[in-house]
């Protein structure tokens with residue numbers, strides 16, 4: 024059954040959406056009235072009322088009816104091409120669980136694939152803001168409920184047994200002495216003559232798969248090496264391997280190639296083309312393309328940030344950051360610096376393109392494939408609708424694949440060469456010319472009067488985070504539609520207004536600290552940046568979690584007890600309490616060891632993280648154990664949620680302790696994992712306990728990014744407590760302890776590890 | 777262009793390539809074997825980890841001429857048909873993979889470790905350098921421990937098979953296995969045939985790395 028006639032109940036869906044901000048308000052109002060001792064309540068902040076995810080959901084509303092299309096084959100297999108990108112979050116497994124549960128079919132009969140770019144979805148094919156499950160949960164279960172209702176109606180028609188006496192059990196319609204596999208009913212169920220009233224999806228409390236741990240459906244292919252990432256596909260014959268020799272500084276362009284004839288004569292070389300981003304070399308194998316790319320002699324024009332280095336970046340940030348309003352009473356304050364951090368997904372930027380003069384096809388891991396296809400069309404002067412974008416499951420992202428620069432570059436090369444190409448970036452290029460979390464500078468100040476926090480100010484200065492991948496347009500359009508210029512300030516224009524929108528819709532403080540203000544100012548230095556897991560929250564909330572510990576210390580209070588007394592929401596309190604128990608907060612540890620705690624709430628979810636650290640050698644600290652608790656409102660797959668929290672913890676250990684980029688003359692020095700010190704097994708805790716709270720709200724909150732900010736706080740606070748220091752610059756241990764690869768060629772040939 | 781031949785996942789293969797082409801690209805671009813992944817090309821990330829004559833090696837920094845006449849095993853060659861290697865089974869049970877990109881290399885590294893060290897300590901596991909950018913390290917650790925326990929099981933059966941014991945080594949494993957694992961295996965209602973297969977598997981792989 025193809026179900027084009029699946030208009031999910033608009034009314035029901037809208038009710039849910041509108042109810043969300045209202046519910047959030049109600050929770051806050053309740054707290055305001057509570058006699059909470061001397062705690063000074065904080066009025067609701069923007070992101071508590073309507074967060075980024077709410078805006079993405081609203082942006083998707085005009086297309087929500089078409090978002091989820093289910094197909095039931097005559098063999099009874101259910102498939103759904105999800106218009107989102109899977110990069111390891113486990114969303115295809117989670118969506119399959121929702122479908123199987125709602126339809127009462129075996130999970131093994133449900134396959135969720137990734138949809139090609141579907142331009143008719145407008146704003147509703149963007150994977151970001153921890154928003155996949157939040158945005159597809161209602162449409163998916165509505166579609167599945169409708170599909171099931173039609174199958175049952177078809178069975179009733181065929182057997183004469185009333186629908187009320189029929190049910191679906193494990194993919195079989197049963198009742199009145201009949202057993203009919205759903206596949207046999209799919210054709211009849213698709214008939215427009217079959218009139219079926221809009222069903223109501225199940226009460227989530229009755230779900231049997233949703234909410235229970237489920238292992239990933241695509242794991243077997245991964246552990247047997249059968250799983251195909253972009254680079255493993257060979258969708259067209261005669262694909263040439265393409266690599267690009269990139270400039271010695273960011274955004275520099277080619278002046279001239281000195282040795283083109285010699286390069287063309289190298290074994291396996293099939294072409295050389297100058298493109299906007301460098302010199303593309305085509306070869307039979309990537310090994311040969313790499314040799315040729317490194318042997319190229321190229322002269323370059325200037326780039327956009329050639330005169331920038333770590334010091335100038337720090338100064339630029341200090342220049343744009345706004346000074347604090349003088350604080351009252353006792354002041355606890357901190358000034359923090361965070362270095363650039365590369366997304367560094369294991370799969371480097373990779374894409375396949377097969378372009379002709381009239382259009383073409385691209386294959387890549389893309390989180391914004393509609394914008395990708397349209398950008399390629401515009402770039403190559405092709406008519407709208409002439410480029411097909413196939414979304415391929417990606418080898419990690421952490422925000423990186425919101426940008427489709429590999430697909431665009433591959434399309435340009437294919438067009439120039441007149442041949443289909445498979446493009447791969449080297450790791451060195453991926454780290455130096457790819458995207459990074461922007462460096463940021465933070466001024467945080469708490470005012471304490473009579474033992475209570477009466478105000479918290481936080482001024483953030485960041486190198487511009489680039490949102491020109493479609494997300495910015497979503498927010499602008501939604502803000503305009505909603506007529507809510509306070510929340511979505513469109514007046515600033517361009518990327519700056521996107522940044523302000525994202526900041527306002529993601530950053531809130533979970534504490535009652537009186538008057539709370541968090542402001543962002545950006546420097547427009549043209550580095551290659553992009554949203555990194557948690558966007559602004561990892562640094563902004565991470566810095567605040569450090570200050571929270573310092574406030575508690577100044578007041579002579581225990582960090583957990585102090586937080587519990589100030590958290591805004593009973594859900595938050597429950598999560599932190601459970602985490603403190605799970606991680607045995609306060610247990611005796613030897614000198615040089617310490618525990619640290621952090622808390623974070625975003626996208627209607629919340630989490631607490633407790634780590635134990637061995638910092639007997641302050642230059643070589645190790646997180647030895649961790650306990651994490653999270654409340655997702657309605658957890659879909661706790662097993663997958665645990666994976667995401669584990670990932671967030673690892674990101675936090677990396678970016679807090681050792682992993683960052685040094686900028687030198689406009690380029691990162693780091694070029695591989697031997698230099699950008701992302702954690703390895705030896706840096707990871709040997710003991711991790713994770714607990715997912717049972718459903719609390721009945722609606723799923725965001726999950727993909729949640730784990731990072733709390734863990735940043737926990738790791739930094741553990742380090743502070745173990746070493747008796749007050750960490751202010753991140754990563755904390757950040758020497759240039761390596762010989763950088765040459766900036767000219769990026770060559771790794773003769774470099775020591 | 778010269779031709780090199782070697783054993784690849786149990787089959788003799790030939791590849792026409794310059795001798796200094798790395799095995800990674802010979803496998804991926806010439807032979808269509810894509811399990812080993814590129815993550816760095818310089819023996820840092822270990823995503824390409826495979827086995828050469830039963831020991832872990834990194835195809836990205838090995839020239840194809842250097843594997844001529846030898847035996848290369850990639851992740852594709854680890855399972856015996858549909859029967860997964862115990863390490864792969866453990867990876868599934870622990871739900872290790874996130875994006876999955878590093879996991880072929882992680883698994884091949886873990887298999888190599890367990891051949892050398894059937895009961896690895898946490899410190900042994902810490903020594904695995906393979907990067908997992910998704911941060912699945914704790915589950916990798918659990919999976920290696922679970923796999924070690926699984927791979928100790930066949931020694932129970934091996935007691936009935938002197939050849940397997942002598943080859944598989946580890947009488948201490950048999951001793952620890954006897955008490956616990958017989959019951960566990962019984963409960964799991966595994967057939968004798970499966971056990972024998974597993975035992976042979978281990979006998980097969982155990983001597984490879986000494």
Ligand code: FES
Pocket residue numbers: 813814815816817818819820821822823824825834835836837
């Ligand atoms: S690709 Fe071989 S070690 Fe990284």
Ligand code: FES
Pocket residue numbers: 111369418419872873874875876877878879907908909910911912
């Ligand atoms: S699972 Fe993604 S890199 Fe390991």
